[in-house]
Structures are given as structure tokens and as C-alpha cells.
Amino acid sequence: MYTTRCICKASSIVEDPMHPIHKLSCHQEKAAAPQFQVYAPQPEVRVRLHADVVLPCGFILSAPEHGLKYVIITWRRGEVELVQYKDGRVTNTSKAKLFEHELQNGNATLLLPDITIEDEGDYECEVYETPIKVKKNVQLKVTAAPRVSLKSPLLVIGQVNILECHAHDFYPNTISLEWIKHNNSLPNKETPLLSENSNGTFNAVSRYNYTSVTGDEGLSFCCLVNHEALDKSTMEIHLQPCKPTLTVSPRVLQRGQMESITCTLDSCLFSKATVSWKRKGETEKRNECEGVRECVCNLNIILNYPEDFSCEGEAEGLDKPLTEPYVFTFKDQESYHLTELIRIVLGNGLLLLLLLFVIPLCYVLRH
Known part of the structure; x- marks a missing residue:
């Protein structure tokens, strides 16, 4: 069986190399009837945590003139059926949806909203056109970039500083935290401590004891974090050498x-x-x-x-x-002291005069 298709080609008329003019010419030729195909253009799809994602799946029918009359489309994860198109009806769920208006165009892409860690894994797109069934797998990988912070950004001159670099809420759990002084790595004394959160993400902390000395003020110190979900793979968060x-x-x-x-x-x-x-x-x-x-x-x-x-x-x-x-x-400290001195002197003078008066009087009275 053969069908007729239109083949169009564009040719350039080079009058201006920077702005060529294109001429479109078409002709008809016989082509073999299409064969039933199912394809997944992206076998692996990566998505950020809590984002929406589409898993692409397309198909070409062997008898497109029948439309989707003899077609069943199913997406599964493991043994769990997520969505299905059958007998002209789409069965969606809150966690998975088909673009119903795109099915006629051979587009069986699946929409997964608000992705969680639990959604990571292998998905299967199955298209059945009587009597042939074809399956394609798509692997979904979830990532979450770490939030990085320092317990204190201060690097105090002249004391032992316990430096702490924290990475929060990242996924997957492979991460490195490195201390850098003036573009040189400081020797790691402790392995970063890893902990898991209830939502499947991870936290990590790296601690480093460093005694800062005079001269460190002009140097750069930072915690260098490496994780696959970071936009540039690494992130630097700087400390501040200073003397308060x-x-x-x-x-x-x-x-x-x-x-x-x-x-x-x-x-x-x-x-x-x-x-x-x-x-x-x-x-x-x-x-x-x-x-x-x-x-x-x-x-x-x-x-x-x-x-x-x-x-x-x-x-x-x-x-x-x-x-x-x-x-x-x-402000009146000196005058205040002088006044106090005069007061003391006058007081002592009066006491002396009193003694000079009282002693002779006592002597006269006794005799």
C-alpha cells in the first residue's frame, strides 16, 4: 500500500550573503504507508523538587485514517496505572494527566505536577494499536539545590574559630563541602555529617577549627559547596576576617x-x-x-x-x-578637689583653734 506525500525543499538565491532569499519548491511523490511507532525523545528527564514536569512520549499510527478508534494509551509506574486513554475517554488522576487535545497529533506526553522525592523512578508509556503494543520507558530524576549558610560569618582575629558550613534540603545526597583560604584548600579534619529530612531531602554540616592570626584580614575565606542541582555546580559562601x-x-x-x-x-x-x-x-x-x-x-x-x-x-x-x-x-573635677581640700583645711583649722581655746580653759579651771 502506498500514500502520496508532498516534499518541499528550500533553496537559497544568494544576492546578499548576510540576507539570503529563500525559494520554496514542492513536488509530490509516492511514499510507503507509515509503520506503527512509539518513541520517547528523552529517556531521562530531570526536574527540581516541587516543580511540574512533562514526560514526553509520541506515536505514529499505521492507520491514521481511523484516528484513535483502535488505540489504547496507558502510562504506568511499576505495576501502578497512572492514566489511560481508551474508547475516546481519558482517565486522569490528581498526580498525572494526559494532554487530551494533543492525542490526535500523536502526542502522549504525561504531566506530573508538584514533584516530590517519592515521584522519582521509571515510568512506562504504552501505546496499543490493534494488534500491536509498544512500550517505552522514561526515567525521572528529582533534584533539590542546597540552601547554604554559615553558623557565623565572622572569622575573628586572635581566637580559635569553630567554623560551621551548613547545606540544607538538598537531593540527591551526594555533596561536598570544602574550606578555602586564599584559593587554597584547607585540610579536611572532619567528614561532613549527613542527616535525612522527613520529605526525603538531606542536610549536611562541615565543621572546622581555625585560629585566625594578624594578616588574615586581607585574605579570602569561604565554604565551597559542590552539588549537581546547583546552577553552576558549585557555590561559595564567604567568611569575614575581622577584629571587633x-x-x-x-x-x-x-x-x-x-x-x-x-x-x-x-x-x-x-x-x-x-x-x-x-x-x-x-x-x-x-x-x-x-x-x-x-x-x-x-x-x-x-x-x-x-x-x-x-x-x-x-x-x-x-x-x-x-x-x-x-x-x-x-568637668569640675579639679575645682571640686580644690574645694574639698579647702574644706578639709578649714575644718582642721577650726579644730586647731578650738583645741587652743579649750586646753588653756581646762587648765585655768583646774587651778
Whole structure:
């Protein structure tokens, strides 16, 4: 049996090499009748977790003039039937759908919405045109890119830093976490710890003890993560070498007047920081900051004489709080001391005069 088909060819008339003009010519020729075929153009399909995905499957009927009258289309996963077209009707489910309007065009592609880890595996597209049945397999692979974070982005100069690099919610579970200092790998001391989440994704953490020294401020430090679901296969998340400082001001106060004293923690980018004013070890005021380069705490006080004040700064990444005693003087300190001296001298002078008067009087009375 033969059919007639139209063959069209495009030829170029090269008048301008950059903008050729195409001429379309067609002719008819006899072609053999089509043979029944089923094909899967993508034997492997990859999809991100919770995305929608289509598994392509197409077919060519041997008797297209009959349409889909003698055709049955079925998608399965293992022994489970997902969808089916039979006798002009499509049976879909909430987890799998056929594009019904495309079946007449030989398109049996399957739609799977909101993919989960459990959806990963082999799928079978079966097309039956009486009396022939053909099956094609499509493998679905699910991926989830890791969310990467550092426990603290600080690399504090002069202390032992416990660096922690966390990768969350990734799939599959093959991942590498590497510490890099100035483009050189630091020797791995611990294997990343892996844990599984309830939805089938994984978490991993890499810990590294590093003592930062002077000179590290100008170097780059980062956690390098390698996973197949990342857009560029790898991701860098950088640490910040720095030396935090704690300062207080002003150092000179006006006696007996309201004054605002300030404590400042700065010189780093702090993910979380706290600055507190303390009087005799008890907290007077406290300020919490997030994502800042400077954390400030102000305290209003009235003082007539020196008291025990101190400022304390804490930050995520610091192994211990920074403490700065508040040593200050009064503006009238010198005149105040002079007045006190005069008062003492005058007081002692009056006492001397009293003694000079009382002693002779006692002597006279006794005689």
C-alpha cells in the first residue's frame, strides 16, 4: 500500500550573503504507508523538587485514517496505572494527566505536577494499536539545590574559630563541602555529617577549627559547596576576617546633670550582636542588633560622684564577650578637689583653734 506525500525543499538565491532569499519548491511523490511507532525523545528527564514536569512520549499510527478508534494509551509506574486513554475517554488522576487535545497529533506526553522525592523512578508509556503494543520507558530524576549558610560569618582575629558550613534540603545526597583560604584548600579534619529530612531531602554540616592570626584580614575565606542541582555546580559562601572593637564615650561628664553615655561594638559585619551597659555588674540597658556593622547602646545617667559602670559586647562568632570598664572624670573635677581640700583645711583649722581655746580653759579651771 502506498500514500502520496508532498516534499518541499528550500533553496537559497544568494544576492546578499548576510540576507539570503529563500525559494520554496514542492513536488509530490509516492511514499510507503507509515509503520506503527512509539518513541520517547528523552529517556531521562530531570526536574527540581516541587516543580511540574512533562514526560514526553509520541506515536505514529499505521492507520491514521481511523484516528484513535483502535488505540489504547496507558502510562504506568511499576505495576501502578497512572492514566489511560481508551474508547475516546481519558482517565486522569490528581498526580498525572494526559494532554487530551494533543492525542490526535500523536502526542502522549504525561504531566506530573508538584514533584516530590517519592515521584522519582521509571515510568512506562504504552501505546496499543490493534494488534500491536509498544512500550517505552522514561526515567525521572528529582533534584533539590542546597540552601547554604554559615553558623557565623565572622572569622575573628586572635581566637580559635569553630567554623560551621551548613547545606540544607538538598537531593540527591551526594555533596561536598570544602574550606578555602586564599584559593587554597584547607585540610579536611572532619567528614561532613549527613542527616535525612522527613520529605526525603538531606542536610549536611562541615565543621572546622581555625585560629585566625594578624594578616588574615586581607585574605579570602569561604565554604565551597559542590552539588549537581546547583546552577553552576558549585557555590561559595564567604567568611569575614575581622577584629571587633568595643568603645565608650564620652569620658568627661558634667556633675549632677543628665548625660548620655554611648557604648559601640563595631569593625565587623555582625549577623547578631548585643551591647549592654552594666552598673556594679547588673544590666542597666541592653540593645540587640542584626545584620549591622555597628551596634550601639545609649544610657542616660545623672552622677554626682564616680560609680562602677562597664560596657559589654557580645556577637555571634565571638568566643567570649568583650568588656570595657567606663573610666570617666567630671568637668569640675579639679575645682571640686580644690574645694574639698579647702574644706578639709578649714575644718582642721577650726579644730586647731578650738583645741587652743579649750586646753588653756581646762587648765585655768583646774587651778
